[in-house]
Amino acid sequence: MPSATNASHGTVAAGFEEVRAEFTRVVADEPGLGAQLAVRLHGEPVVDLWAGAGVHGDSLLALYSSGKGAAHLVVALLVQEGVLDLDRPVAEHWPEFAAEGKGAITLRQLLAHQAGLIGVDGGFTTAELADDRLLAERLAGQRPYWRPGSAYGYHAFVIGALTGEVVRRATGRSIQELYRERIGLPLELDLHLGLPEELERRYVPVQPAPPTPIRNSDTPVPGSLTRIAFNLDATPPTDLVEFANTRAVRALGPTSSGSVGSARGLAKMYAATISVVGGRRPLLGAATLAEFTRLHSTGIDLVTGERDHFLLGFEAQGVRYPFLGRDAFGHSGAVGAQSFADPGSGVAYSYTRRRFAPGGGGGARENHRLAAAVLRAARR
Template identity: 75%
Template sequence: MSSSTGVSGSVAPGFEEVRAEFAAVVAEEPEGGGAQLAVHLDGRRVVDLWAGEGVSGDSLFALYSSAKGAAHLLVALLVQEGVLHLDEEVAREWPEFAAEGKAGITLRQLLEHRAGLIGVDGGFTSEELADDRRLAERLARQKPFWEPGTAYGYHAFVIGALTGEVVRRRTGRSLQELFEERVRAPFGLDFHLGLPAELEPRYLPVRPARPAPGRQADGPAPDSITGIAFNLNAAPPTDLVEFANTRSVRAQGPASSGGVGNARGLAAMYAAAAHGLDGRPPLLTAGTIAEFGPVRTRGTDLVTGEQDHFGLGFEAQSSRYAFLGPESFGHSGAVGAQSFADPRSGVAYSYTRRSFSAGGGGGAAENHRLAAAAVRAAAVSRTDAARSGTVG
């Protein structure tokens, strides 16, 4: 997209800087891209912007690992309610999982990406990647790629299937069903783990990144830890663009990689989780957020190379964005999307893209400037409201 494309939508008074930053970001993108930005402050939407060819605020994008945030919001709810227990061994509910030295792995270790179960020998087929039940069946038989609990690494394609199978064994319902019933439907969220056929006309197919002139990046070796985690050891290796643009993936909504939605839906989801929405109290208590949000494992992620990457299920946002509070939580998506809640500032944020960012991976670089602008505006807005309330 270019500056000629223009920015549509609205911002509340005091959030003009966020609109200016968004306009600057989209002006730098190639023609034909697309992006959305939504921000809530203390449960009230204050930013609702979009730009790009054929893009509206209602457009639906493939948002990949943004699904992990939705999935683990549901898991956090079930832990909060005492349905699931973090330090219970997975094999207690899922006996087949105990194979190949995995009997002692706990739900907590899964959520911390410490199980070493990043993929399977020979990789997954595209049909398996779309189906969490089939992923779980193969993972139960797989030997971990490192000794569980000794290190951590991003379980990119599989974490939702692993935690989702624990949910299914305990409740008799799939994670996707419970997310729909407990989170998506009550708030009318435009974010889906399983996109209904009637919403397909709003889906805009994901586009690959435009490569930088004269540069061709070398990918990880297929049999490396990173290659296995991203299913590059399969034949053929997984193509992320083709994967998301396949209807069966969108229909089944694999909980690691199959999220479809928009910035409005994700920002509202995180607002509902941490700050309350539509006059309702937050879904998560302060104690649950304090358990799930902050960094739980220090050190280097064996798959991505990131430092201090995870809380429980969620990415620890304060490790990426120093201006966020330590209990901020959320998840990025492979196209460069980023979404989070920050209890300290009251901000719930979501930036979504149609095309992959040139740098690849989740949480494109522009999130630093966009999220920082949102948090600055939120601080001023809160101060002004407090002064107004005192005077009144």
């Protein structure tokens, strides 16, 4: 039985009792874990659970790269409306970007993590990582780390700043502003790219993962693409726990790394992309959905080692979780958060956690267990 601090709270719809049981087992397996799980089916909430000391259903947690999903939903809307063209060179919007042989890189290549622009020589400061405009300024003059279009690798800290600068040059508005006005506020989402001061009282600080033995094979080699992408060759290297727990980061809301919100907010956002939510038609039309959920980056990710990792802006969740449809899309977060929409089943899923998972990322073991239980219930 779970301890009192790890007892699960919340509700599930009829038929989703198995999901509550699995969530209860997950939090019992990791004493002290604070977590949230929210699921919508065809737009309607069917799972709303939470557990752990200090964590409630409306708690706001650091979601790290989960914000990439919100940012690239904005990009998808602009492509859908004809404001942006996926195959137009980035430098036509952003002339400074053409430096160091980058003039032919397209928005499509940016979104597919094929640009080779995963960081800068010497790394970034925390102030730069917190501010998408400063990141874009540094990246404009940086040479790519591989020939653009020849391979792909996770642009972990920078993809949102890169695509965000294209958006700013094309519209005069930041992704953060467009997200808030067009998605966050109309849908009343508890998901923020820039956390207002008045909501700080609901923020629950990140906790580090429990200490585990480190094998030499687990440590990226200095100068490797992995260390460059995760800013580990900077002085000092970025501490992800400290980064998220810094108020300036939460206030500015860098789209690649600084999102804050709840599982409810993420699940509702992904539901709204594929389903009617609150009487509003789905945000993405069939043609846009088909384009953005088509596998664009095949083979091995040079940064993470994952296979067939990216669609356009979103992670290929149907590759990570084979029980989902091939067009399932979403994004993980370094703490172990995961969220996605599965158009075929109508499921929108989000799992958030307060403590870093061993190994981090959306591949946290419990996501396989929880998402599988959700899909079984949904298909029944």
